[in-house]
Amino acid sequence: MLSSEKIYKSLEDSDTIFTIDDSIENTMVLNMGPQHPATHGVLRLLVKLDGETVVSCIPDLGYLHRGYEKLAEHCSYHEFIPHTDRLDYLSPLANNVAYVLAVEKLIGIETTCRVKFIRVICCELARISSHLISVGTFAMDVGALTILLWTFREREKIQDIFDVLTGVRFTTSFTRIGGLANDLSDEVKKMIENFLNQFPEKLDECEKLILKNKIFIDRCEGVGTISKDDAIQFGATGPILRACGIEHDLRRDAPYLVYDELDFDIPVYSEGDALARFYVRLQEMRESVKIILQCLDKMPNESIRINVPKKVLPQKEKIYSKMEELIHDFMLINFGINPPVGEVYHSIESSKGELGFYISSNGSGYPWRLKIRSPSFCNLQIMPKMIVGSMISDIVVIIGSVDPVMGEADK
Amino acid sequence: MGIEERESFFTTTIDSLVSWARKNSLWPMPMGISCCAIEMMASADPRFDISRFGSEVMRFSPRQSDLMIVAGTVTYKMSHVVRKIYDQMPEPKWVIAMGACTSTGGMYRTYSVVQGIDQFLPVDVYVAGCPPRPDNLLNALLEIQKKVKNGNQKSKREKIYIAE
């Protein structure tokens, strides 16, 4: 095929770090993926090997390119909310919040305090559930299968909370522009509290199983190390950046929602290897528990939609009983919210890194251009740098520690 | 079983014996592409526990499996890979199209998404949902088991649709 030939050619051309003098011609090109259990979806890597050492590596993306950005130009602002679920499908709620915050910034409205707290709870629950999968699959790739089953058991409890809170387990579409679909009921509050009370203990159990395991530590320590400067140069964000010793978290650096009122730490490690990234994720889950407990305490009792009838959809039950609400609903659904002309960018710290939406509006009901700045895409770019020079069996460790989600990387 | 009588229905019993064995040890090839893959993983976890039906052996090598679960949006670029892996599976083989995107293209009516994998693959069971709940995937597995139990290859092309 034409494309493969071109890729092979660029493999030949790309400058290699390892040049072994006087060696026999013993390099080979190995194709890894797109269907490979360790590639977390449909990532394809072409690696050139000298014996067992990787000489160069070229990722090939696009096997899950679904055309979101084109689709967004044909969706009204409300219609695009369900699409954001499927971007980073490990933490759908965080994506909903990120998109809605960008649209709210474009219109220039601010939601009520209760909504902000509930959104923070949603983001952090999503972060826990995403990191649980990341930790589990990472351990599985290295060879510790039990962890995956244990983390999945915990994740199912979060899915149950989502089930009651949003109505579905997985693809939530929970947020609305200017509010939320439902309120957080006392039942859900109780479920969240029950979950959080037992969660740190279960996490300890998981940690005990692997972090004192010599095989696991030896497999991860010093693998895929990158330096501070490289991480910044390549635009890496999230746990990768924090594992290199840079204390950068958008929750702290550019606070959105109510993060500036909450007390939490940002775990930072300085090693920059796979193990450090693993530790960062484990610590972040504990911090998320702290954040959610504070939110549940501080959450005021308020309405969950603001009253801006030209921009925000009215409550469903009012549509059936009140004339005015019915008209507004009809106008919003048929003609869109018509935001002012201009361009905004809003980003949040999702579980993978900086997730941002750049919206360019021309005043009509459809976005003229919507660009998704997906953390997985940007984090993947640094991966060849980590892989080159390591052994072939370290590739799975490195992919697991970067934790890319291809739905988001390919868009 | 009638084995000692040595009657003509002996071969049919072997057939049904084989399909009984086959039915209870369907080894899936998890073609996890996107969101549905996570729910497919969830169906193997302790709560939903796909091993109750003998299918917990997820084989990532197509040569060892007889049931392909296509979970996720198949793009044009990916379709060649999916077909190649299907071709590598030994006969007899079955296919579950899990989720709306896989069955019809779903919410992605765009330039890069194949509008239904039946354009290039013979599908046995379509499962609705975006993504389907793990219990629905188990339901599809049971439907496949029924099909395998009947054993006759003629009815293989008959399609089953599972609602959400």
Next chain:
Amino acid sequence: MKELIKKKLQEKLSDYIIDIVEFQSDLTFVIKAENLTIISKHLRDDVELEYSLRDILAIDRYTNENRFEVVYNFFSIKNKLRIFLKIKIEDAESVPTLVDVFQSANWYEREVFDMHGIKFYNHPDLRRIYMPEEFQYHPLRKEFPLMGIPNSISLPRN
């Protein structure tokens, strides 16, 4: 802080900046394409700024002149401030690459090339990143239909 940085940038780069747009607290500097490398080098090297490139995107305005806008998204971990640089180009006009300034620009530029067909000169490896290599169109151009061109990408035989 923001006003300070804005002022500083205005002083240092006043020769290069055509226009400054501030909308909903997002700061965008409109510049000329030929000055892009100098400005981004300055943004990176100035010890008080230390900007890094976070994203590149293009907008198809679908007008006769200045059809495309290329937007560069910079964030400074030191100042915790985000700015955007915007250049306006004609259809089929190429843009200088930023790969020698920021290595992260490599994939961002490939993505813009794949989606909009904007060429970056001196880019080391300008291939498509999402679509198959043999695909002939650029999907995010406004004239490209949402459902694509029939039979433009092949399917395997049944």
